Amino acid sequence: MDKPKVIVICGPTASGKTSLSVELAKKCNGEIISADSMQIYKDMNIGTAKVTKSEMQGIKHYLVDFVSPDTRYSVADYKTDAEKAIENIISKGKIPIIVGGTGLYVDSLIYGIEYPEIKFDEEYRKKLEKEAEEGLENLYNKAKEIDEQAMQKISINDRKRIIRVLEIYHATGKNKTEQEKESRKKEVKYDYKIFAINIDREKLYERINIRVDKMIENGLIEEVENLRRKYNHFPTAMQGLGYKEVVQYFQKELTKEEMIEKIKQEVSNSSKIVEDLKANRTKNNEKLVKQEILLDKEANIKKVTVMDTNGTAQITMNFDKIDLSSKFNDNYFDLKEIIDVKEETPNDNKTTENNTNTNTNTNTNTNTN
Secondary structure (H helix, E strand, O other): OOOEEEEEEEEEOOOOOHHHHHHHHHOOOOEEEEEOOOOOOOOOOOOOOOOOOHHHHHOEEOOOEEEEEOOOOOOHHOOOOOOOOHHHHHHHHOEEEEEEHHHHHHHHOOOOOOOOOOOHHHHHHHHHHHHHEEEEHHHHHHHHHHHHHHHHHHHOHHHHHHHHHHHHHHHHOOOHHHHHHHHHHOOOOOOEEEEEEEOOOHHHHHHHHHHHHHHOOHHHHHHHHHHHHHOOOOOOHHHHOHHHHHHHHHHHOOOOOHHHHHHHHHHHHHHOOHHHHHHHHHHHHHOOOOOEEOOOHHHHOEEEEEOOOOOEEEEEEOOOOOOOOEEOOOOOOEEOOOOEEOOOOOOOOHHHHHOOHHHHHHHEEEOOO
16 A cells, blocks of 8 residues: 655755745645744744744644743654644645754654654753853764764754764763664655755855844844743753854843854754755665755756756756646656745744734644644
């Protein structure tokens, strides 16, 4: 019996995932499941660039705006909730579309990884965070000694993932690679069709910088201030990019200008999900089909190339108008009819809408529990 097919659209921050996924959902009778580890949180709208009601264009979204910031939410929790959402969508005769930039969330689904519930040592985390403030090179080298294979695809500037590798080993006595090998024993439930948005790095960094400036202008500092007044503690929420830097600003560890530049740098360093997918494909020699949509938005070239696992181009066409239809074959989606896909850009009205429609979003973006 054929496995149900599930679309996955991955890409870094500011790469255009939201607009592309909504257009796709409208054309293939789909519904969207977020794979973003920060958009799950309530009251955290500006710093997460949370999808707004108008951006959804009537498409139902799952796993957005449903977790309190004072609650710990793990990858294991996400996998459970996401698979419930997938089943819910399939039961309605629709196509599930996973959209996001959190690699661990995506990996947990497409590779069938069963992440164990790990109780992390808060004191050890504080120790690592303090050491990270003095520089990441020492922590990176420690992590490399523990798990050289995992560190091959983690940047020396990727603070969050470096600390994650060290925490896993500290908590379990096994490194991340060993944990994942042990966790991949079950067969993957669905036939995942994976698209990775790849855009020119310099263009991406420019868009990230614009987005961060808009976040500050639209009230990110005030949002963090309100969160600190409303909630007593943040097990994981304040570790998010943009939020922890604002906290450092409040604690007078950074000037406002230093805070803004640090957010831009940290977001740029973390936007490596496409590279991670490629590294996983090579490392694991998986038979899962990897399809990459390479979007060259420079000079309005807008070209799409869909590639198979071996990197062989299957289809190339102009991206002025594209329809990702709902028809599948064994290796790739059939890109047939042509529609307009708007490029996602920072929006001055996004923050206002998120702040005024929180209750509406909560109803539209539902957890399936």
